[in-house]
Amino acid sequence: MILRLLTTLNYRNLCDQDMAFEQGIHSISGLNGQGKTNVLEALYLVLTGVVDAGRLQQLVRFEETEAYVRATLERDEGQSIAEVGIGRGKRLMKLDGVRVKSAELLRGGAVFIAPEDSDIVFGSPSVRRKFLDDLLSKISARYAQALDLYQKNLAQRNAALKNDEQWALEVFDAKLAELGTLVMDLRQRAIQKIQKYASEAHTRIGGRGELGVTLQETTSIEGYARDFLLKRSEEFARQSTVIGPHRDDLVLTLRGQPASDFASRGEARTIALALRYAEYELLFERYQENPILLIDDFSAELDPERRTALIELARRSPQALITGTEPLPHAEHHYRMQGGRLERVQ
């Protein structure tokens, strides 16, 4: 998939404009606060529909009420147009003129890489679970549905624990164990591929030492029902469900040690890049279409050796948009962002 044209209206600080792109690596450079991230974010939104619901209205330019983004894409089967309209905290998505729900979007359309990805390494288990859940929800509608139902059932079970409704637990236990088992099973299958792709990419970006990616689970598929019974009194005391995929962690190790405790900032960024590359490969495997690669603030925390390796890896994708305060050497196309206007540099 290749992005040919990106059009925005009233989107954050971006000037209303048509931005043309080609194959290859695009360098988008500019001073701080000019709108570089906003371009990548607008494209990611129109392709994948992914945005925190609470942040939607922030995307509309100050003093306006509605915003609009359109991407004109070249795909194997011909031209495709993805559109998103935002207003009153809601969004309306269209693909080739037809209104679509988020499950029908180009979920494998783009991979977004940002310096904040280091939070996957240093942040709480919930950040790592989010990485895993977002990725698996993109590649499996079954996973997205099971996770959604699991979370709804979990909230009901926690309410029953809080209200001391012992009688309700048996119903919730069975349902939660069934959904939790499905989520765990799909995670276990995906983790092997993530480990393989991430450790390969880690070596290629110049990461030193073996990267380990495993799941730390609070129960097992076989022992789920038994563990619910064993934890009964603890759960009533805490008034919440203490076992299940909502408490599991994605454990990252570097040279056999927990990366969250021992990795340097640069090493953490390299690990996060490797995980994003695993995401890229899994999306490609699932949709048989190359995602567009969006790399924000390219040079953050990377030494020159790793930057060169990252560029080499970016060439895996037919199209990459990469931002930074300085122009990126070796990029095929150069753009400058100033005051929300993107201009091509010859």
Ligand SMILES: Nc1ncnc2c1ncn2[C@@H]1O[C@H](COP(=O)(O)OP(=O)(O)OP(=O)(O)O)[C@@H](O)[C@H]1O
């Ligand atoms: N809804 C909005 N309306 C108008 N301007 C906005 C809106 N939301 C954010 N902005 C502004 O957009 C500007 C550009 O932000 P962006 O994050 O894209 O900059 P950047 O070029 O990536 O900068 P940096 O190099 O610092 O990361 C910021 O000054 C921000 O205040």
